[in-house]
Amino acid sequence: xxxxxxxxxxxxxxxxxxxxxxxxxxxxxxxxxxxxxxxxxxxxxxxxxxxxxxxxxxxxxxxxxxxxxxxxxxxxxxxxxxxxxxxxxxxxxxxxxxxxxxxxxxxxxxxxxxxxx
Numbered sequence: 001x002x003x004x005x006x007x008x009x010x011x012x013x014x015x016x017x018x019x020x021x022x023x024x025x026x027x028x029x030x031x032x033x034x035x036x037x038x039x040x041x042x043x044x045x046x047x048x049x050x051x052x053x054x055x056x057x058x059x060x061x062x063x064x065x066x067x068x069x070x071x072x073x074x075x076x077x078x079x080x081x082x083x084x085x086x087x088x089x090x091x092x093x094x095x096x097x098x099x100x101x102x103x104x105x106x107x108x109x110x111x112x113x114x115x116x117x
Contacts, residue, residue, distance in 0.1 A: 005032035 009032045012022035027033060043051075 002032065002035070002037055005030075005035070006037065009033070 009022070009027065009030050012030070013027070015021040022030070032038070
Protein backbone atom coordinates (compact mmCIF):
# COMPACT_ATOMS: atom_id res chain seq x y z
CA UNK A 1 0.00 0.00 0.00
CA UNK A 2 2.80 2.43 0.88
CA UNK A 3 4.56 1.76 -2.41
CA UNK A 4 1.37 2.43 -4.35
CA UNK A 5 0.81 5.71 -2.48
CA UNK A 6 4.44 6.74 -3.06
CA UNK A 7 4.11 6.00 -6.79
CA UNK A 8 0.88 8.00 -6.90
CA UNK A 9 2.67 10.95 -5.28
CA UNK A 10 5.57 10.77 -7.73
CA UNK A 11 3.18 10.53 -10.69
CA UNK A 12 1.38 13.63 -9.41
CA UNK A 13 4.68 15.50 -9.19
CA UNK A 14 5.82 14.46 -12.68
CA UNK A 15 2.77 15.81 -14.53
CA UNK A 16 4.03 18.09 -17.31
CA UNK A 17 1.06 20.47 -17.24
CA UNK A 18 1.63 22.80 -14.25
CA UNK A 19 -2.10 23.39 -13.80
CA UNK A 20 -2.62 19.63 -13.26
CA UNK A 21 0.59 18.99 -11.28
CA UNK A 22 0.35 18.61 -7.48
CA UNK A 23 0.94 21.84 -5.60
CA UNK A 24 3.06 22.00 -2.43
CA UNK A 25 -0.05 22.06 -0.23
CA UNK A 26 -1.50 19.07 -2.10
CA UNK A 27 1.76 17.18 -1.57
CA UNK A 28 1.63 17.87 2.16
CA UNK A 29 -1.96 16.57 2.26
CA UNK A 30 -1.16 13.50 0.12
CA UNK A 31 -1.83 10.18 1.85
CA UNK A 32 1.79 9.02 1.63
CA UNK A 33 3.12 12.19 3.31
CA UNK A 34 0.24 12.46 5.78
CA UNK A 35 0.81 8.85 6.91
CA UNK A 36 4.26 9.82 8.12
CA UNK A 37 6.20 7.98 5.44
CA UNK A 38 8.23 11.07 4.56
CA UNK A 39 11.16 11.69 6.88
CA UNK A 40 11.92 15.10 8.28
CA UNK A 41 15.54 14.28 9.06
CA UNK A 42 18.21 15.67 6.71
CA UNK A 43 19.85 13.48 4.09
CA UNK A 44 23.24 12.00 4.97
CA UNK A 45 26.37 13.66 3.66
CA UNK A 46 27.27 10.50 1.73
CA UNK A 47 23.92 10.49 -0.05
CA UNK A 48 24.15 14.19 -0.87
CA UNK A 49 27.72 13.68 -2.16
CA UNK A 50 26.57 10.77 -4.34
CA UNK A 51 23.71 12.82 -5.73
CA UNK A 52 26.10 15.70 -6.45
CA UNK A 53 28.39 13.35 -8.41
CA UNK A 54 25.44 12.07 -10.42
CA UNK A 55 24.34 15.62 -11.17
CA UNK A 56 27.87 16.62 -12.24
CA UNK A 57 28.12 13.57 -14.53
CA UNK A 58 24.72 14.40 -15.99
CA UNK A 59 25.82 17.96 -16.74
CA UNK A 60 29.04 16.73 -18.39
CA UNK A 61 27.02 14.29 -20.49
CA UNK A 62 24.58 17.01 -21.48
CA UNK A 63 27.48 19.25 -22.50
CA UNK A 64 29.02 16.46 -24.57
CA UNK A 65 25.71 15.82 -26.34
CA UNK A 66 25.32 19.52 -27.07
CA UNK A 67 28.86 19.61 -28.49
CA UNK A 68 28.12 16.68 -30.78
CA UNK A 69 24.87 18.27 -31.96
CA UNK A 70 26.65 21.57 -32.61
CA UNK A 71 29.37 19.75 -34.59
CA UNK A 72 26.74 18.00 -36.70
CA UNK A 73 24.91 21.27 -37.37
CA UNK A 74 28.16 23.01 -38.24
CA UNK A 75 29.02 20.23 -40.69
CA UNK A 76 25.62 20.57 -42.33
CA UNK A 77 26.02 24.35 -42.58
CA UNK A 78 29.46 23.96 -44.11
CA UNK A 79 28.10 21.43 -46.58
CA UNK A 80 25.25 23.77 -47.53
CA UNK A 81 27.43 26.86 -47.83
CA UNK A 82 30.12 24.97 -49.73
CA UNK A 83 27.65 23.09 -51.94
CA UNK A 84 27.13 25.95 -54.36
CA UNK A 85 30.83 26.68 -54.78
CA UNK A 86 31.71 23.00 -54.55
CA UNK A 87 29.27 22.01 -57.28
CA UNK A 88 30.50 24.77 -59.54
CA UNK A 89 34.08 23.79 -58.87
CA UNK A 90 33.32 20.13 -59.47
CA UNK A 91 31.53 20.94 -62.72
CA UNK A 92 34.45 23.02 -63.89
CA UNK A 93 36.89 20.32 -62.88
CA UNK A 94 34.71 17.68 -64.54
CA UNK A 95 34.67 19.73 -67.73
CA UNK A 96 38.44 19.99 -67.65
CA UNK A 97 38.67 16.28 -67.02
CA UNK A 98 36.46 15.59 -70.04
CA UNK A 99 38.70 17.73 -72.21
CA UNK A 100 41.79 16.03 -70.83
CA UNK A 101 40.21 12.64 -71.42
CA UNK A 102 39.32 13.64 -74.95
CA UNK A 103 42.83 14.81 -75.67
CA UNK A 104 44.23 11.67 -74.09
CA UNK A 105 41.91 9.58 -76.25
CA UNK A 106 43.00 11.46 -79.38
CA UNK A 107 46.65 11.02 -78.47
CA UNK A 108 46.13 7.33 -77.80
CA UNK A 109 44.31 6.94 -81.10
CA UNK A 110 47.04 8.78 -82.97
CA UNK A 111 49.72 6.63 -81.36
CA UNK A 112 47.83 3.45 -82.25
CA UNK A 113 47.56 4.44 -85.95
CA UNK A 114 51.05 5.86 -86.12
CA UNK A 115 49.71 9.31 -87.07
CA UNK A 116 51.66 10.97 -84.34
CA UNK A 117 55.08 10.01 -85.89
